[in-house]
Amino acid sequence: MTRPVRLPTGHRWVVVDVETSGLRSSTHRVLSLAALALREDGSVERELVTLLNPGCDPGPVHIHNLTPQRLAGAPRFEDVAKDLLDLLDGRTLVAHNASFDYGFLDAEARRAGLTMPTQHRLCTLALSRRLEIDVPNHKLSTLAAHWKVRQNRAHDAYDDALVLTEVFAHSASLAESLRLPLPVVGCIDRRPVYPDRIPRVECLWRNPGRLDLGVGLVQGMKIVISGSTEIPRLSLAARLTDAGLDVMNSFSRQTSVVVCNDRHSLNAKVRRAVAEGIPILSELQLGEMLLHVSPGEPTAAVAPSEVPQPRPATTAASKKPWHGRRVLIVGGSHSDSVLMRSRIVQLGAKPSVNLSAGVTEVLVLDGGELDPRMDRVSARQLPLLTTADVNSALDPAAPPEQVPPVEAVATREPIRPPFQWVAPLLARGEVIDLPPQTTSLTVNASWRAHTTDDAFDVDVVAFLLGEDGRVGCDEDFLFYNSPTSADGTVELSCDGSSEQGVRIELAALHSDYQCLSVSAAIGGDRTFGELGPISVTVDAPDHTIASFVLDAGTSERTMHFAEIYRRAGRWRLRAVGQGYEYDLATLATKCGVTVDD
Structure with a gap:
């Protein structure tokens, strides 16, 4: 080398x-x-x-x-x-x-x-x-x-x-x-070394609700084990699973019964069970009930005819005049920048959040010539665009190409021919089907890289939601202090000072989870309007599935970026971009999380 x-x-x-x-x-x-x-x-x-x-x-x-x-x-x-x-x-x-x-x-x-x-x-x-x-x-x-x-x-x-x-x-x-x-x-890593976790096994029966002591256990009931047990916890969990019960690590609104040998325990699970009237069984009582578990209602499988055919993972963007270009916007007011970014997307180009190696042109708005990056733009001989260039390119009566093709020059990285696969660029609110072979992916969010003394305190978070659009338990909320789901299928990653993401093992995600919402919050008094555009890419291991740029933020402090959700047996992706002026604690509460004062 x-x-x-x-x-x-x-x-x-x-x-x-x-x-x-x-x-x-x-x-x-x-x-x-x-x-x-x-x-x-x-x-x-x-x-x-x-x-x-x-x-x-x-x-x-x-x-x-x-x-x-x-x-x-x-x-x-x-x-x-x-x-x-x-x-x-x-x-x-x-x-x-x-x-x-x-x-x-x-x-x-x-x-x-x-x-x-x-x-x-x-x-x-x-x-x-x-x-x-x-x-x-x-x-x-x-x-x-x-x-x-x-x-x-x-x-x-x-x-x-x-x-x-x-x-x-x-x-x-x-x-x-x-x-x-x-x-x-x-480097701050808060993940436990030896988490006391029970491997989650897909249950084949619907949850019949809370335990009725007069009826007994029914297949599909959600069981939570709290405190020490006579039988080793993992062995006890395996026995319950074999009986058709759904063993959970965390207490939730769907919990059917809590197993605890000390019902006077101050354990949080026991306290919540008492407060919400959920039965508590000792290990001995549980053993007796396991001798007579009633059959449950099987979960309904989606019939093949009900599964929609996947939409092509391409869009009309490849036919748009600026397809394959990356445009950096400098200068202008917030509203002007938002407007021009939306027009650039209409033309098929992708707005860039940084002056990167991929930028092909720079759109200069009012005051943009004073941007400190302009000397680098000049050194790399990047073509400069004006508002008139963009507007005329959108005019259907105008010639097909208002801006000459970008030529490679010696002072910058050569522009290579486009790859056979070009990920679709989604508009805010747009939905696509994920390719059916997708087993894992990452949702990556990035924004303009700032110097250390001007960095934004942004935290990307994730909510694992059930059919009712709420978390089943507090551990279904992943944030900086709890970055990994109970079963390890979803994990937050802080990869850079302006790059954060969520890694998802789709194939292993439990059927209780109908939607994974990727969101973010800004600390302090700053807002998404100050942060500027956010680039979101959804990546499979070998290629980008889709990307979109969110820049509608003004005074918002929290924002939903994207949703990965199930529909008729398939996974779908929605580019959201919905912001709120309240803080992360309020956002989490609205998603069903119990937030301590």
Whole structure:
């Protein structure tokens, strides 16, 4: 590999990559790791590269090729922890999907009774998105090909770390040329290491409601176990599941019965059960009732004829005159910018929230020539548009092309031919069907990158909603202090200072959840009008499914961004963009969350 330009100053960088037995740091383990402490020229100053014996099933061997035999003689994490933490101390961690790598290392350290010394991290995935590099997806292998970095062994921690070092250097150099701040964030991970969770199993029967002691248990009842049990909790849960009961981790409005051996307990679940009149059984009483569980009503399966055919995952945007362009708007009042962004979308172009590598033209409104980014615009020889250019392009009587095609020039990234797949650009309120093969996706929100002293305190949150449009329990509300759902199928990610998202395992999402609402709140006295346009992309692992830009905000402090919801057996996506002037606590309350004062 050839060494690229120097690394950014102001940080001591350490590039990290881990291979793991699964995707959840609370239950899965690190199998191998590579940590490369770098000098400013990108060369390796110190390194730690090792396999790790987790003492458990290594998981997807077909991906990482780490068989039990290969790991048998490897050290355990605690054997290398001191050297690793010493190498990380005082450095900013760089990783591709950094919240994942940091989360696993943090969980391993806490299992060993240690504390991660890392204070800051940078995600090269977030950096690539911020730059809007012209790639179909932001996988490490794709970025390596884009930057012409040789990759010898994908999913090998050491080789991936070497590749990532060069990808990071190239990306950081491009960000510097655009004067885009790097997406460095603080490291705060609040996920529990050993959560007392019962694996959620899909129940085949409808919930008949609360337990009637005169009738007994009925298949489909939702059971919550509270406190210590004579039978190990997981074994008891399995027994209940085998009987056709739906075992929950959290108390909710749909809870049928609470199992607790101490009904005078001050446990929150017991207190709420007493307050709401929900029966409480001891483990002994439960055992007696399990001998006679009445049949339940099966959940109705959607008939194949009722499943709508998917709409084509393309729109008329590909026929619009500015299809494939990215336009940055500078200057103008808030209302003027909102109006012009809507017209740009009508033309098929995508408004850009930053001066990124993907910007093809710049629309200059009143005062825009004073924007501090204009010297970079000039240096990159980007074509300048006026309001008249946009308006005339919308005039059906005007010639088809009012703006000449953008030509590649030596001072900027070459414009490449469009990919075969171009994600539809949705309007606010528009709905599309998700491709039927979609099993996982991320909803990524980004806004203009600000310097540290002018950053906005934005928190992306998620609500897992039932048929009534409300959460079933408080744990169905994911926010900065509780970023992972009880079953791990939904997780918030803070990947950068202006990039946050929600990762969703659609295929594993429980049928109780009919809708996942992705929203956000701004802290302090700031509003979405001050924040400016928000770019939202919905990404499958290999490509972007759809994108949209929300900029209708004025005095709002909270906003619903998007909804992923079920309709007749299929998942659909709605671009929402509905804002409210109240705060996050009020928004959560309206969604059914009990918020402490």
